Amino acid sequence: MNWKLTAYLAIIIILIISVFVVFEQRSPVGFPVGTVYTVENGTGLNSLAKKMQAEKIIRSPFLFKVYAVLLGGTKGIIAGDYVLEKAENSYSLAHRLTSGDYRLAQVKITVPEGLSVSEMAPIISAKLAKVTPADFIAKAKSLEGYLFPDTYIFQTNTGVYTVIEAMQANYNRKIATVEDKIKASGKTESDIIKMASIVEEEGRTTETRQIVAGILWKRLALSMPLQVDSSFKYINGKTTATLTTADLKIDSPYNTYLYKGLPPTPICNPGLDSIIAVLSPIKTDYLYFLTDKDGVMHYAKTFDEHVANKQKYLL
Numbered sequence: 564m565n566w567k568l569t570a571y572l573a574i575i576i577i578l579i580i581s582v583f584v585v586f587e588q589r590s591p592v593g594f595p596v597g598t599v600y601t602v603e604n605g606t607g608l609n610s611l612a613k614k615m616q617a618e619k620i621i622r623s624p625f626l627f628k629v630y631a632v633l634l635g636g637t638k639g640i641i642a643g644d645y646v647l648e649k650a651e652n653s654y655s656l657a658h659r660l661t662s663g664d665y666r667l668a669q670v671k672i673t674v675p676e677g678l679s680v681s682e683m684a685p686i687i688s689a690k691l692a693k694v695t696p697a698d699f700i701a702k703a704k705s706l707e708g709y710l711f712p713d714t715y716i717f718q719t720n721t722g723v724y725t726v727i728e729a730m731q732a733n734y735n736r737k738i739a740t741v742e743d744k745i746k747a748s749g750k751t752e753s754d755i756i757k758m759a760s761i762v763e764e765e766g767r768t769t770e771t772r773q774i775v776a777g778i779l780w781k782r783l784a785l786s787m788p789l790q791v792d793s794s795f796k797y798i799n800g801k802t803t804a805t806l807t808t809a810d811l812k813i814d815s816p817y818n819t820y821l822y823k824g825l826p827p828t829p830i831c832n833p834g835l836d837s838i839i840a841v842l843s844p845i846k847t848d849y850l851y852f853l854t855d856k857d858g859v860m861h862y863a864k865t866f867d868e869h870v871a872n873k874q875k876y877l878l
Contacts, residue, residue, distance in 0.1 A: 590650035593619040597648065599667075599720075602660060604642040608632075611640060620647070620656065627653040635661030644720045667718040674730075676712040676834030677763040679797060680704050683832070687726060694723045703727050708756045708829025709734050737835050744842040755841055760829035763837040764793030765852075771860045772840035778849055778862075780841075787850075789819040797830040803854070803877075853877065 600620065602611065608631055612624035621627045631640060634657050641663040648666060651659075658664070670690040674683055680703045684696035702723050703710060710730035717726065738745075738752065745752055758779060766772030782789055792803040794817045795810055811818070817826045849862040851869035855876035863869040 590652055591619040591622050594650040595620065595647055596650055600645045600647055602640060602642045602645065606640065606642065608640060615656075621653045623653060627657055630654050630657035631661055634658050665718060665720075667720055669716050669718055671714060671716050673714045674710075674712045674832075676837070677760075677831045678712060679831045680707050680710065683710065691717060691719065691721050691726065693720060694726060698723050699726070706731065708760050708832055710832050711737055712832050712834055738838070740835075741838060741842060744839075748842055754825055755838065756833065757825040757829050759833035759837040759841045760831045761789070761791050761793055761826075762840055763831055763833035764796065765791060765854070766837070766840070766860070767854075767858055769836055769840060770845070772837055773843060773845040774847060774849070774860070774862065775852055776841045777844035777846050778852055780844055781846075781850065783824065786823060788821070788823050789825070791819050794819045794826055794830055797826075 595618065600615075600618075608628055609624075612621070612627050612631075615621045615627065616624050630653055638661060640660050643663060643665050644667060645659060645664075646666040659666075672687055672690050674686060678686075681700055683703075684699040687699055688694045688696045706727065710727065711734035713730075713733055715726075715729055715733075717729070745755055748755065758776065761779065762772045762776050766775045779789055779791070792806060795801045795806055795813075798813060798815050798817050799810065801810060811820050814821065816822055817830065819826065847862070848864050851863040851866065851872075852860055853869070853872055853876065854860050859876075861872045861876055863872050
C-alpha cells in the first residue's frame with residue numbers, strides 16, 4: 564500500500580506544480596500591451612524580476628528567473644528597449660530579454676558622400692528620436708572625415724554613440740582595403756583623408772578626382788596655396804558661385820587662399836572613390852582647374868589660361 568500512496572502523492576504534487584506553472588505562465592491582468600519596456604544597463608536579475616512583477620508584466624519572479632538562467636546562461640539579461648506589442652508569458656519574455664529581441668522598428672538612413680558632420684546631423688536626427696542635431700555634432704565633430712558615408716539600418720531607439728561607432732567601424736573596414744596603398748604613398752592617413760575630402764567636393768567623376776588630386780599634390784610640392792573654393796563651404800557655407808572677394812580674406816586656418824598646406828581637419832567625409840583617387844592621382848601639366856555651371860571641369864597650365872577659362876565658363 565505504501566508504494567500506491569507514494570505514487571498518488573507524487574501524481575498530486577505533479578498536478579499541483581503543473582497547475583501552478585500553467586497559471587503563473589499566463590500574462591497578468593493589466594499587462595502593458597503597446598508600450599516599450601526599458602531594461603537599464605547593470606540591472607540585476609532579482610531586481611528586474613520584482614520590478615516586472617510590480618508592473619504587471621510577469622506573475623512569478625521565480626519562474627522568470629529560472630527561465631532567464633536556463634535561456635541566458637552566462638550572457639544574462641540584455642539591456643535595451645523592448646516593445647510589448649502583445650501579452651506574453653514569462654518564458655517568452657525571458658527568451659526575448661536574454662537574446663535582445665527588442666522588436667523595434669528599423670529605419671534606413673542614407674548618408675551621401677561629401678557631407679560634413681554638421682550636414683549629416685539633420686539627416687540622422689530626422690530618423691532617430693534619441694539623436695538631436697546638436698548632440699550628434701558635439702559628439703562627432705572631432706571625427707570629421709572618419710565617419711563613412713553609406714546606407715545604414717538602425718533600430719528607431721538607437722542612440723548617438725551607436726550611430727557614430729557604426730560609421731567609424733565602417734570607415735575602418737573601408738580604409739583597410741587601401742592600407743597598402745597608403746603605406747606605399749609615403750603620406751599619412753590623416754593627409755590622405757584631408758585631401759580626399761577636398762577632392763570629394765571639387766571632382767564629380769573618378770577621372771576628374773584623380774586629375775584634381777594630381778594638381779593639388781603638385782601645388783603642395785611647389786609650396787603653393789591650394790586655393791580651393793570648397794573649403795569655404797566648411798567655413799561659412801558658401802560655394803564658388805556665392806563667394807566674394809571679402810570671403811577670400813577670411814582669417815581661418817581652413818582658408819586655403821591665405822594658408823598654405825592642407826586644412827587642419829578634413830572638410831567633409833569622403834567616399835572610397837575619392838580616397839582611391841588621392842592615392843592614384845593622374846599626373847598632368849595642369850596647375851589650375853575650375854568647374855563650369857554645367858559641372859564640366861576645365862584645366863589650365865598657366866594662371867593666364869585659368870583666368871581665360873574663368874571669363875569663358877563662369878562669367
